[in-house]
Amino acid sequence: MAEQRNWQRLPDRETKTLDVGVLHARNVTGLSQYLISGATGDLTSRLDVSSEGVGALGLASGARYTVRLARDRILAVSVDELPVESGWHVSGCAVSRMTGALEVFEISGTACDELVKRGTTLSLSGSSRSAATLFAGISALLYRYQDQDRIRVHVDRGLAAYYWEWLETVSAEL
Amino acid sequence: MQLFPCPFCGPRSESEFHFGGDFGNLRPEGSDVSASEWSAYLHLRANPKGSSSEVWMHMTCGELFRMDRNTVDNTVNSSAELEDTHR
Structure with a gap:
């Protein structure tokens, strides 16, 4: 065999x-995930999430939070859909859906x-x-x-x- | 296991890093670059014994940085984010 x-x-x-x-x-x-790259400050303010995000073994909490991936990249995680479009944003960042x-x-x-x-x-x-x-x-x-x-x-x-x-x-x- | 200092993440295992070559080995620019200059850029490596300045990438966060280390005893003296001119 x-x-x-x-x-x-x-x-x-x-x-x-x-x-x-x-x-x-x-x-x-059921979590929605969004990769936000570039100048993330304006968008994270609008979404009311941390622009810094948690790092390795850092403590996240709540139904909506961010995770830091790199110097200019974070992952937004939410139990519901975030009001944000995929693609380039004039505030200087790009958003990619990562849920799947x-x-x-x-x-x-x-x-x-x-x-x-x-x-x-x-x-x-x-x-x-x-x-x-x-x-x-x-x-x-x-x-x-x-x-x-x-x-x-x-x-x-x-x-x-x-x-x-x-x-x-x-x-x-x- | 050896720890390397990523300028962004801090100390991480060497297994998370990738060697990027000698620091300062800049790509020749212009239309009059000779064959020997190209050959040196592509193939010649300093390979120093002792103090060495190198480019490394932290694969998990994508940070590209300069690391000064000693190739004899493997001590790391410093690491710093690359400026645009050395990317």
């Missing part, structure tokens, strides 16, 4: 969860920091200005959400099945 070399299918996004006592993971659905491009996972529990230790090289004692980092070997956005024992991870949608499988494997060892 040929060796199985394919990644498993991504579990049902609406219902599948991972629970090992010290760690609980689920797929966050990035899968969002929320992981909570007392072993959250242990998971971050296993998946990244970030220092837990400080925060980094950009939330973009390597997590489990792939590019991801990583920040805390609502409290210190809850993180959110955004990964490329095409790598979401791999990331979920990595979560299942590592969480079984915690």
Whole structure:
């Protein structure tokens, strides 16, 4: 029998969860995501979100917030649609919808920091200005959400099945 | 693991960075660039022993920056965002 070399299918996004006592993971659905590049100040003021955005292991909260990716780029995340058009804005920035491009996972529990230790090289004692980092070997956005024992991870949608499988494997060892 | 200082993000693992060549190796401009100048730009590298100024990219945030480091003991002396003339 040929060796199985394919990644498993991504579990049902609406219902599948991972629970090992010290760690609980689920797929966050229904979030709208917008990549804002360039001079972001005017647009973030209009949307009433932070122009700085949270960095790696920084704390985000609320139904609408921003995540810092680079010196001139942030990701706006919202539970509802933002009143903003895709494309170039005369205020000096460009907006791209990322809702379908990035899968969002929320992981909570007392072993959250242990998971971050296993998946990244970030220092837990400080925060980094950009939330973009390597997590489990792939590019991801990583920040805390609502409290210190809850993180959110955004990964490329095409790598979401791999990331979920990595979560299942590592969480079984915690 | 070695930590490199991204001017924007701060210390990150070396695995997040990509080497971009010698700092100051500027592309020759103009129509009268000789073959030897092009060859030097494309192929000749300083490869110094000791202090070295290099261009690096932090792949996760996209920051392009100059890093001064020692190629013998791998200590990093400084890092700074590139000015437009060196991009």
